Amino acid sequence: MTEQTEPRTDGIDYDPAASSLTGQVDQGVLEELLAIRSSIDNFDATLVYLLAERFKATQRVGHLKAQYNLPAGDPGREASQIKRLRTLADEAHLDPEFAEKFLNFIISEVILHHQAISAFHSTGGETS
Amino acid sequence: MTEQTEPRTDGIDYDPAASSLTGQVDQGVLEELLAIRSSIDNFDATLVYLLAERFKATQRVGHLKAQYNLPAGDPGREASQIKRLRTLADEAHLDPEFAEKFLNFIISEVILHHQAISAFHSTGGETS
Structure with a gap:
C-alpha cells in the first residue's frame, strides 16, 4: 500500500x-x-x-396529525415535556434553563415541519 | 410486598x-x-x-482559555465545526440548515459560559 498523503475526498x-x-x-x-x-x-x-433520529419520529407524528387533521402543536404535551426535561437536566448537572430553551428550540422546528406536512397533505400531496 | 398505588415522589x-x-x-x-x-x-x-457531557468538555476549555487569557470565541474553529456538521447532517438525513442553527445555538451558550468563567478568573475566583 502506498502512503496516503492526499486530503480526504469522501465528503468531510x-x-x-x-x-x-x-x-x-x-x-x-x-x-x-x-x-x-x-x-x-x-x-x-x-x-x-x-x-x-428524533426528527424521523416527529415526522411520523406529523404525518399522523395531518392524516387525522390534528393541530401541529400540543400545549399539554409540551408543558409536560419541559417539566420532565428540567428534572432530567438537574440530575445530569445541566442548567435546567438551558434544557428548556433547547427543547423550545427543537419544538419550534418540529412545528414548522408539522405545518409543512399538513400543507402537503391538504394539497393532496402536490408539491408547490 | 404491597402494591404501589402512590404517584412517584423521586423527582419526575x-x-x-x-x-x-x-x-x-x-x-x-x-x-x-x-x-x-x-x-x-x-x-x-x-x-x-x-x-x-458536552458542556463538561466546554467548561474545561473555558477554564483553559481563562487561565491563559485566550478569547472566549474561536472563529476559525467555529467555521470548521459548522462545515463538518453540515456534511454529517447530510449523511444522517438531517437538514444541514438546521444542524448549523443548532450548532450556533449551542456555541452561543458556550461563549456565555466562557465569559462567565473568564470573569470569575479575573476577579481571583471571587463570586460577585
Missing part, C-alpha cells in the same frame, strides 16, 4: 486542529485544547445522528 | 400520555401517537445527558 474535508489560536498559544496548551475538542467533535457527531 | 412526576388531544382523537390513533412519543422521550433523555 475537516481539520480538527483548525483554530484562530494557532501560533498565539503555547504548544502544550494547544495540545490540551485539541484533545478536549476531539471529544467535543465526537459528541457533536452523536448529537447530529440522534437529532436525525 | 411525568405523565407520558399528557396531551391536549385526549378525548379529541380516536383511541387507536392516540395509542400510535403515544408509542412514537415514548421513543421521542427516550431520545430527549439521551440528548440531555449528552449535552451535559
Whole structure:
C-alpha cells in the first residue's frame, strides 16, 4: 500500500486542529485544547445522528396529525415535556434553563415541519 | 410486598400520555401517537445527558482559555465545526440548515459560559 498523503475526498474535508489560536498559544496548551475538542467533535457527531433520529419520529407524528387533521402543536404535551426535561437536566448537572430553551428550540422546528406536512397533505400531496 | 398505588415522589412526576388531544382523537390513533412519543422521550433523555457531557468538555476549555487569557470565541474553529456538521447532517438525513442553527445555538451558550468563567478568573475566583 502506498502512503496516503492526499486530503480526504469522501465528503468531510475537516481539520480538527483548525483554530484562530494557532501560533498565539503555547504548544502544550494547544495540545490540551485539541484533545478536549476531539471529544467535543465526537459528541457533536452523536448529537447530529440522534437529532436525525428524533426528527424521523416527529415526522411520523406529523404525518399522523395531518392524516387525522390534528393541530401541529400540543400545549399539554409540551408543558409536560419541559417539566420532565428540567428534572432530567438537574440530575445530569445541566442548567435546567438551558434544557428548556433547547427543547423550545427543537419544538419550534418540529412545528414548522408539522405545518409543512399538513400543507402537503391538504394539497393532496402536490408539491408547490 | 404491597402494591404501589402512590404517584412517584423521586423527582419526575411525568405523565407520558399528557396531551391536549385526549378525548379529541380516536383511541387507536392516540395509542400510535403515544408509542412514537415514548421513543421521542427516550431520545430527549439521551440528548440531555449528552449535552451535559458536552458542556463538561466546554467548561474545561473555558477554564483553559481563562487561565491563559485566550478569547472566549474561536472563529476559525467555529467555521470548521459548522462545515463538518453540515456534511454529517447530510449523511444522517438531517437538514444541514438546521444542524448549523443548532450548532450556533449551542456555541452561543458556550461563549456565555466562557465569559462567565473568564470573569470569575479575573476577579481571583471571587463570586460577585
